[in-house]
Structure formats: structure tokens, C-alpha cells
Amino acid sequence: MEQAIVTVQNLAGLAQSAQAGLPLGKDALLFGEDGTVQLNRHRSPSRHHFYLDGLLFHVSITPQDESTLFQIWAEVGFLPYTIEAPEKRAKLQSILRATASLRTARFIVDEQQKVLVLSQQDVPGHVSLTNLMYETVQFIQEARPYLRIFGSYL
Known part of the structure; x- marks a missing residue:
């Protein structure tokens, strides 16, 4: 249950970031082992x-x-x-x-x-x-x- 709450919170943060538009390209998003989703600031x-x-x-x-x-x-x-x-x-x-x-x-x-x-x-x-x-x-x-x-x- 705790893992699901963390994932929902992470997705909410990603949704806020996505309001401005997600970046294009391969490896634009990073997925952590704990389920976090982040924008990759160092993309090719x-x-x-x-x-x-x-x-x-x-x-x-x-x-x-x-x-x-x-x-x-x-x-x-x-x-x-x-x-x-x-x-x-x-x-x-x-x-x-x-x-x-x-x-x-x-x-x-x-x-x-x-x-x-x-x-x-x-x-x-x-x-x-x-x-x-x-x-x-x-x-x-x-x-x-x-x-x-x-x-x-x-």
C-alpha cells in the first residue's frame, strides 16, 4: 500500500511537470528503482x-x-x-x-x-x-x- 501511495505522488509530480509539455527524444524520462519518475535533464x-x-x-x-x-x-x-x-x-x-x-x-x-x-x-x-x-x-x-x-x- 505504501508503494502505491509513493507511486501516485510521483505521478502527480510528473503530471505537474508535464503541464508545460514533456521533452522529446529517447531517455526523456527516468524511472527510479523506487518507482519515481523524473525528467532527464542530461539527454542526448x-x-x-x-x-x-x-x-x-x-x-x-x-x-x-x-x-x-x-x-x-x-x-x-x-x-x-x-x-x-x-x-x-x-x-x-x-x-x-x-x-x-x-x-x-x-x-x-x-x-x-x-x-x-x-x-x-x-x-x-x-x-x-x-x-x-x-x-x-x-x-x-x-x-x-x-x-x-x-x-x-x-
């Missing part, structure tokens, strides 16, 4: 992937001491070299310049001329499913119109 990063409009998006959630690092990115395509398609390259570069004022999404070109879209946010506390969806939707809403324009040129 979790990785998630999804397809949207033909692009593979990667999401990384890295727990830190007081916050969580949320990263999302996708490879958009390659810029053509000037000698291959000068007009197309000029149009794509003007689109890239137009993305400079975006608040969340960043379009960059790496040394291989690959266009990437990415975002990195430091989220207070742990990332729950609600936080994950919110950050992802914010990023997609901002980047998607530009991704569609890029898609017509790449």
Missing part, C-alpha cells in the same frame, strides 16, 4: 526528418542546461556557374538577396555553390512537441514562398 540530442515540397528537412534538438537548441535545415539545390547559365544565376542571386531580411529562415550558399535554408533558435527550457511544431511552422511559413521561387529555377 534528437534528430528528426520530414519531406515537404520534394525537399528533405532535418531537425536537430539539442538540450542544454537552461534551454534547448533547435536547428532545422534543408538542401535546396546548386547555383549554376556563371558560364553555364548567367541569367539564371543572376536571378537566383537576386532572390538570395531578397531573403536577407527574413527573421527566422536563412538562405546561404556554401563553397560548393549549394543553396541551403536553415534556422537556429535557442528555446527556453525543454522542447515539447508543441514547441517543435511551433518553431517548425514559423520556419516553413517564412521560407516556403522563397523555396517555391527557387524551385522554379533550380
Whole structure:
């Protein structure tokens, strides 16, 4: 009977913690030998992937001491070299310049001329499913119109 009372009290504490949303990822919860359930503050990063409009998006959630690092990115395509398609390259570069004022999404070109879209946010506390969806939707809403324009040129 005493064990059942302890377990119910522990579950009540977990329920209070869960009101803000439980963290994502493997080993998010720890179960003690005495039946206690606790949030694991030292979790490993979790990785998630999804397809949207033909692009593979990667999401990384890295727990830190007081916050969580949320990263999302996708490879958009390659810029053509000037000698291959000068007009197309000029149009794509003007689109890239137009993305400079975006608040969340960043379009960059790496040394291989690959266009990437990415975002990195430091989220207070742990990332729950609600936080994950919110950050992802914010990023997609901002980047998607530009991704569609890029898609017509790449």
C-alpha cells in the first residue's frame, strides 16, 4: 500500500511537470528503482526528418542546461556557374538577396555553390512537441514562398 501511495505522488509530480509539455527524444524520462519518475535533464540530442515540397528537412534538438537548441535545415539545390547559365544565376542571386531580411529562415550558399535554408533558435527550457511544431511552422511559413521561387529555377 505504501508503494502505491509513493507511486501516485510521483505521478502527480510528473503530471505537474508535464503541464508545460514533456521533452522529446529517447531517455526523456527516468524511472527510479523506487518507482519515481523524473525528467532527464542530461539527454542526448534528437534528430528528426520530414519531406515537404520534394525537399528533405532535418531537425536537430539539442538540450542544454537552461534551454534547448533547435536547428532545422534543408538542401535546396546548386547555383549554376556563371558560364553555364548567367541569367539564371543572376536571378537566383537576386532572390538570395531578397531573403536577407527574413527573421527566422536563412538562405546561404556554401563553397560548393549549394543553396541551403536553415534556422537556429535557442528555446527556453525543454522542447515539447508543441514547441517543435511551433518553431517548425514559423520556419516553413517564412521560407516556403522563397523555396517555391527557387524551385522554379533550380
